[in-house]
Amino acid sequence: MNFFKALILLFVMTSCTQKEKADLIVSGASVYTVDEEFTVAESFAVKNGKIVAVGTSQEINDKYDSDNIINAEGKFIYPGFNDAHCHFNGYAINLLQYADLRGTKSQDEIYELLKAHHDKFGGEWILGRSWDQNDWEDTRFPDKAKLDELFPDIPVYLVRVDGHAGWCNSKALELAGISANSKVQGGEVLLKNGEPTGVLIDNAMGFVGKLIPEMTAAQQEKGLLEAQKNCFAAGLTSVTDCGLDKATILLMDELQEAGTLKMRVNAMLNPTQENFDYFVKKGEAYKTDRLLVNTIKVYADGALGSRGALLMEDYSDDEGNSGLQIETQDYYDMICQLAYDNNxxxxxxxxxxxxxxxxLDTYGRFLKGKNDRRWRIEHSQIVNPDDFKKFAEFSIVPSIQPTHCTSDMPWAExxxxxxxxxxxYAYQTLLKQIGWVPAGTDFPVEDIYPLYTFYSAVFRAxxxxxxxxxxHKDEGLTREQTLRAMTSWAAKSSFEEDEKGQLVPxxxxxxxxxxxDLMKAEPKEVLNTKILSTWSAGEKVFEL
Incomplete structure (x- = not known):
């Protein structure tokens, strides 16, 4: 009898001390969980790609064991950064096709880059991206003259940094059939002495843009995987891609299913009939662990840098110009009705x-009052004082990009x-309307680095x-608000707040x-921060 009692006691003791098996344990860290209380923990355990427990290193060690235990040695851990507004596929295409003109200080510098790019890659077109005349000594828009001289027989198409203006040579204009009489709703062909200058604003870009040779699926796959690599190195684990066609979304889905594309993507739809028929009219979101399709993306106006943003009064530096309305009111009503009817x-x-x-007024006619549909205004960049309250009245989400503020501040006034x-760029005022804001970069308009978002939002310099x-520092965000905007609030903006954005079970x-430690670092320390590693579903996808 004593033997059996001892055996039972031994069994009970063994059962009590046996630890649960985890796939990964991280300990010895400062873990910013970004939960409701903004708790800072030391350790967490992961199983089947998800957090199962968070606590002190002792608490996790007492309950869990793993063949993969990482001592973070005092480093700082945050939820994977989530870019709430970018152009992931556009960035991927740029990596393969476009000369990078970002940061150029003159037209002459651009011409040299284009010659070098064409000498290296050749091709039927010369393509470039991210020029900005505001960075030049002469801040007027360029023209086609020098492009014609250098490239008389090859079409040239160069997209402005904001994606809202294109700069072409005569060959490109000829192929597109553009003349002084070319007109389009929501766009403009700039003229000088009655002839096109080579600069196309907003929807006029489509005349040339539709002629650019499409990438093959194999090329696009290569670009997406290269873009993912760069994003993981920047600390991004999720992105919202603002405007995609059916074929690209299905390619992403295929690559995610194959396990090669691990980036989580909230794929906003371009407003095409094909997208409406395939996705929207089913009446429910398309959802996997890594892909979400539940949003239609449209444009109200252009950009401030190219003077296409629609203002209530004329531009202070361009009398007679108040910008462009991209589509008609009937068009916006049609999109809103379609979205409303199909959730x-x-x-x-x-x-x-x-x-x-x-x-805001168009949304209000459909939403009518407070709701949880999370319709969004992307950028919400310049708002009349009388209109801020409409975000609260109709529960409209202001999606912000803080690096636009610091890029535009030298000339915005x-x-x-x-x-x-x-x-x-009134981020604090916008936040107060609904109590939260998602933040992104709008890359490749800006750099892909979310730490630049943090810096611009907090320090406004x-x-x-x-x-x-x-x-205008009073409109900046606090460090905690900014981290939430890059993680949990970004997830909330796509209805994914129960799945990601916090490091909690x-x-x-x-x-x-x-x-x-982003919560304590000096401004220069934030800029010099190193991404040591990035993890997706408990798998290391980048290491410095």
């Missing part, structure tokens, strides 16, 4: 105060004047620290390990 989200690019008022600038004390184990 889809509408996300509209709106930069100017006129563009924002147009869409020239465009808007001293009064309108008070309602521009360029990377040299100008202006001292920050530009039940969430995907998407996280990033940094060498810096």
């Amino acid at each position: 889809f989200v509408v996300a509209t690019h709106a930069i100017g105060d006129g563009g924002n008022r147009l869409m 020239d465009r808007l004047g001293p009064e309108r600038i008070k309602g521009a 360029d990377h040299e620290g100008w202006p001292e004390g920050g530009w 039940g969430m995907w184990a998407d996280f990033v390990v940094l060498d810096t």
